[in-house]
Amino acid sequence: MNAPSVLTQVGHLARRSITRTLRQPALIVPGLAFPLFLLAINSGGLDAATDLPGFPTPSYVTFALAITFVQAAIFATNIAGTNLAEDIRTGFLDRLALTPMRGVALLSGQLAGVLALGVFQGIVYIAIGLAAGVTIEAGVGGAVVMIALSVTIAGAFGAIGLLAALRTGSGEAVQGLFPLMFALLFLSALSLPLELIEHEWFRTIATYNPVTYLLQGLRSLLIFGWQAGPLLEAFAIAAGAFGLAITASAVALRRRLVRT
Amino acid sequence: MTGRWRSIAGTVAWRHLHNFLSNPALLFPSLIFPLFFFIAFAGGLSALGEAPSFDYPDYTTFQYVFVAIQSAAFGGVFTGFALAADIESGFVRRMMLAAPHRSAIIGGYALAALTRAMLVLTIVTVVGLVSGMQVAGGVADVLGLLLLAVLANLAATLFAAGVALRLRSVQASPLMQMPVFLVLFTAPVWTPRDLLAGWVRAVAEVNPATALLEAGRGFMAGHPESAALAFGSGLALLALFALWARGGMRRAEAAGG
Numbered sequence: 001m002n003a004p005s006v007l008t009q010v011g012h013l014a015r016r017s018i019t020r021t022l023r024q025p026a027l028i029v030p031g032l033a034f035p036l037f038l039l040a041i042n043s044g045g046l047d048a049a050t051d052l053p054g055f056p057t058p059s060y061v062t063f064a065l066a067i068t069f070v071q072a073a074i075f076a077t078n079i080a081g082t083n084l085a086e087d088i089r090t091g092f093l094d095r096l097a098l099t100p101m102r103g104v105a106l107l108s109g110q111l112a113g114v115l116a117l118g119v120f121q122g123i124v125y126i127a128i129g130l131a132a133g134v135t136i137e138a139g140v141g142g143a144v145v146m147i148a149l150s151v152t153i154a155g156a157f158g159a160i161g162l163l164a165a166l167r168t169g170s171g172e173a174v175q176g177l178f179p180l181m182f183a184l185l186f187l188s189a190l191s192l193p194l195e196l197i198e199h200e201w202f203r204t205i206a207t208y209n210p211v212t213y214l215l216q217g218l219r220s221l222l223i224f225g226w227q228a229g230p231l232l233e234a235f236a237i238a239a240g241a242f243g244l245a246i247t248a249s250a251v252a253l254r255r256r257l258v259r260t
Numbered sequence: 261m262t263g264r265w266r267s268i269a270g271t272v273a274w275r276h277l278h279n280f281l282s283n284p285a286l287l288f289p290s291l292i293f294p295l296f297f298f299i300a301f302a303g304g305l306s307a308l309g310e311a312p313s314f315d316y317p318d319y320t321t322f323q324y325v326f327v328a329i330q331s332a333a334f335g336g337v338f339t340g341f342a343l344a345a346d347i348e349s350g351f352v353r354r355m356m357l358a359a360p361h362r363s364a365i366i367g368g369y370a371l372a373a374l375t376r377a378m379l380v381l382t383i384v385t386v387v388g389l390v391s392g393m394q395v396a397g398g399v400a401d402v403l404g405l406l407l408l409a410v411l412a413n414l415a416a417t418l419f420a421a422g423v424a425l426r427l428r429s430v431q432a433s434p435l436m437q438m439p440v441f442l443v444l445f446t447a448p449v450w451t452p453r454d455l456l457a458g459w460v461r462a463v464a465e466v467n468p469a470t471a472l473l474e475a476g477r478g479f480m481a482g483h484p485e486s487a488a489l490a491f492g493s494g495l496a497l498l499a500l501f502a503l504w505a506r507g508g509m510r511r512a513e514a515a516g517g
Contacts, residue, residue, distance in 0.1 A: 043458065044458040044461060045445075045449055045451065046450055057294045134330050163399070181377045183296060186296065187299075191305055197303075198307045
């Protein structure tokens, strides 16, 4: 009997990943609610920032909406990593190793849950943002590109979660990445544009922090309309991070399957 | 407070502090998170100090006061996590059998929480001073801020202890953490109250943490304001959560620890 095609394998694992993710409200709800909660607090607490000379928009909630997408993507690290670590712990991965399944199918399939969740989160955030008075300067097409970018970012962070799970085999170790990701977010141009950060050392860190460019890509669609530069940077960084993490995950998967 | 009470409280506190200081997984997050907030807020948002109507002299000091109160409160919350873990492991049940004064068990955790908070506060203060934080207030003013941090710490400890003793599970941790997080972050964290907008402004007007932060910032600027309101709010919270923790202890006793 011929082995099923890679696409069939991906399909089976993707369906399992999506069903599994949707069945775990404890994983979904924080990723959905926490960014919205911070958006609500930031939009009131940091509204005075819009009075600073050079602040790009009179609406802080418009500026802050981009943060929710990146925060939600950070939760993707936990969701994808924790699910794969659970598969390693329960022996599911070992059993899969006895089948003709391809590594690429496993990794792609495992990410399907967070990618589907990324689409859902993107739609929810845009809907809530619009209800809160946000205007998307790039229009409906811009909203679609925002969702596409947020899914790419979720894929990148999810792939980092897969890598951590494959390297450590531990759900706790994956959870341990969360503070690191959180730090990466807070040391970026999170609450103010890069050029308005006063402290030189902080601006330097934020300039080298890739998260800054993910935020700038999303913000460009919200505040300025269609700008090729920030969008290309954001997509390139998200796709590059995804490529690196998924390649490293493939190597780690091969090693793990050899070990087991 | 009898010698026996002090002995029990001291033993519980020593055990907790020993665990805290010898376990990097407990120690480092407690130290790093307040420092991280301080660096991220004071470093990344200092331009807010230039906003029209922002009338506080130094943004680093403005944020230091928030981080001081926040780290003190979270020192209490994290100690509540430890109490919940000790209840799950059966340690508190054994202590209840041995201790004639069960309030001393809570007293021990509170003492430990206070020591933890002072350690973190010392480190945050050193970092603040090294980074150029301006302290215009005198020794009495700084002690005033310290006292507010102590009140925040003890109130948060008693709140978290009440939750831990009622639910007796580490899984109750979010119920200890989230309310404290909500109260702190709906106060004037990044800007003075007058510059807040929308619902956050409305909540901040009635939030007891607002009084603590404004009084603390007044102390550090050398012109104390609404100190009586802050100490009154702090003491009222302390009394309220002492009753809450006592009720929790009675529930735990009724459930057999």
